[in-house]
Amino acid sequence: MSIAGTGSSITGLGAKRGASEKIRQTLRQVKQHKMSYVLVAPYMLFFIIFMVIPVCISIGLSFTNFNMLKVTEFVGLSNYKRLFLEDKVFVTVLKNTLVFAVFTGPVGYFLSFGLAWLINEFGRGMRTLLTFLFYAPALSSNLYFMWTYIFSGDAYGIANQMLMSIGVLQEPMQWLTDTRTMMGVLILIQLWASLGTAFLSFIAGFQSLDRSLFEAGAIDGIRNRWQEVWYISIPQMAPQLLFGAVMQISSAFSVSTIIMSLAGWPTTEYKADTIVTYMLDMGNTRYEVGYACAIAVFLFALMLFTNNVISRMLRKYSKD
Template sequence: MKPELARTHTSTLKAGAQPVRALKRIWNERMAYLFMMPFLISFIAFILIPVIMGILMSFTSFDAFRFPEFVGFQNYIALLTQDTVFMKYAIPNTLKFAFFVGPIGYLLSFGVAWLIYQLPKDARDIITLAFYAPSMAGAVALTVVWQAAFSGDYVGYLNNYLLQLGLIETPVLWLQDPKFLLHIMIIVTVWMGFGVGFLALLAGFDTVNKELYEAGKIDGISNRLQEVFYITVPSMKPQMLFSAVMAIVGTLKAGAISTQLTGLAITPQYAGHLVLNHIDDYAFIRFELGYASMVSVVLLVISYIAMKLSYRLFGSKDGE
C-alpha cells in the first residue's frame, strides 16, 4: 500500500473510531449523565428548542393562524429601514435605561453591599433583608407602592408632598407625562435591583482572604478604596461575574415595568417603550409573530454581546 493511501486509511479508521470511543465514554460515565439528565432535558425543551424555533421563525411572516411563509431577510431589512418606532424610541430608550440600570445599578449594588458588610453581623442581616425584600415583592410592590407614590391626583404621595411644600400648584401626571416616565422606570428598577446578584456580592466579601489586606498594607496600600480596587475585586471575580450576568438579564427583561406602572400596553408617545415592549407589541397586539421573533433574535444578540463583555471584565484569565 502506498504511504498516501496508508495515511488516508489510518485517518478514516481513526475518524470512524471516534464515535465509538465517545459512546463508550458516555456509557462508562452513565451515572453522571443520568444525574444531569433532568437539567439537560429542561435546557433542551425550554431554552435550546425555543431559541432555534425563534431564529427560524424570524425569517418568516407568521400571524399565528396561517402557516408561516418564508420571507428571508425581509424582516431584518424592514427593522433597519422602515421601523421608525424601533429606531427612534425603542433603541434610544433601551440604551438609556440599560446604562442607568445596568452599570450604574451594578456599581450601586456593589457599593451598598460593601457598606453593609462593614456593619456588625446582626445589623448586617436585618439591613440585607430590607434591601433584598423589594426584589421578592415584584409586581405587588409596583402596584401598592410606586403607583400610589406617583399617582397623578392630589392623594398621590409625591404630588401631596410637593403641594404641601408649595413646589407645584396642580398635581402632575407623573406616569402619563413622557418627560418623567422613563426616569421613574429607572428609579423603580434600580430600587428593585437588589436581588440575587446583590446577595452574591455580599457573600463574595466573605471569600476574600483577610491576610491579603495585611499583605497589601505592607506593599503600600494606604486606604480602603485601594483595598477594594487591588484586593477585593480581583479576589471575588466569580461573584462579580455572576452579579453582572444577573444585572444584564434583569435589565433586558425589565420592559414589562412600563406596562405595570401605567397599565397601558403602549406608553404615551412611546416614552417608556423598550425593545421588550416592541416584541410584545408585535407578538400580542399585532400578531406579527415572525417580526416579533426577529426582534427577539436582535435582543438575543445584544444580550450575547453584553455577556461577552462581562466575561472579558470579570472572567478568570489564564493562570488565575
C-alpha cells in the first residue's frame, strides 16, 4: 500500500518535472527561432487587429445591447432568444441565404470544376482566353451593372422586350423588385459571378496532373472520359478540391454586394435579403450592434459547421 503510494508520488513529481522541462524546452525553442517571430509579427499584428479581435468582439457584444450611443448593458442570451424565437424576418433571410448558398455553392462548385476540366482540353492561347472570359465577373464586380440593362423594369429592358415580343408578357415586369421574380433573377446573376478562386485552383490542378497516369489508366481499361476524370483526375486533385470548397463556402454565405446594388437594401419585404445584408441593415442602419453581432456569431458558426461537414466528406472520398 505504502509502496504504491510512494510510487504514485514519484510519478507525480516526474510529471511536474516533465512539465517544467517542457516549458523550458519551449522557451529555448522560442529563443532559438526569434527571427521567425520577428518575420511573422507584422502580419500577425494586423491579423489580430482586423480578424481575431473582431471575431472576439462580436462574440462579446452579442450578449449586450451595445448600440454605439447608449450605455452598454449585459443582456445575457436575449439577443439569441430574439434571433431564434421572435424575429420573423430572420427566418426569411436564413431561408434566402440557404437558397443562395445551395445555388452558388454546390452548383457554382461543380460548374467551376466542369469548366476547368473542359478548358484543359484546349491549347495554351485558347485556354488563357477562356479562363479570362469565365473569370472576368470576379475580376471586376462592376460588370454586374450590365444585368440592370438586361433585367431593367421598363419596356426597354432586354428581358422585357424579348418576353413581350413573343407575347409571354403583356406589360413590363419589375424583375428586381417584384417579390415573385427577384429571388430567381438574383440567383441567376449570383451564379454568373460564382466562378472565382476555386475555378482558378481547379484549372491549375488539371494542368499539373501527372500525365503518365492517364496512359497507365488506358492500359488498365479506363474506357471513357468520365471514368478518366472519376478514377484519375479527381483523386489526384483532392487538395485543390478541398481548397476550392473552402473558397466556395466563403463566397456562398457572404452573398450581398450584388443584392444590395441591384435589388436595393433592404429588398422588398426582405424577400431577397441574406443573413449578411440583414446583419448590415441591423448594424449599419439601425445601430443595433449587439443584435447584429449575435447574427454574425450565428453566421460564423454556420460557415464553420458547413466547412467541417464538407471537408470531412471530401477527405473521406479522397481516402477511399
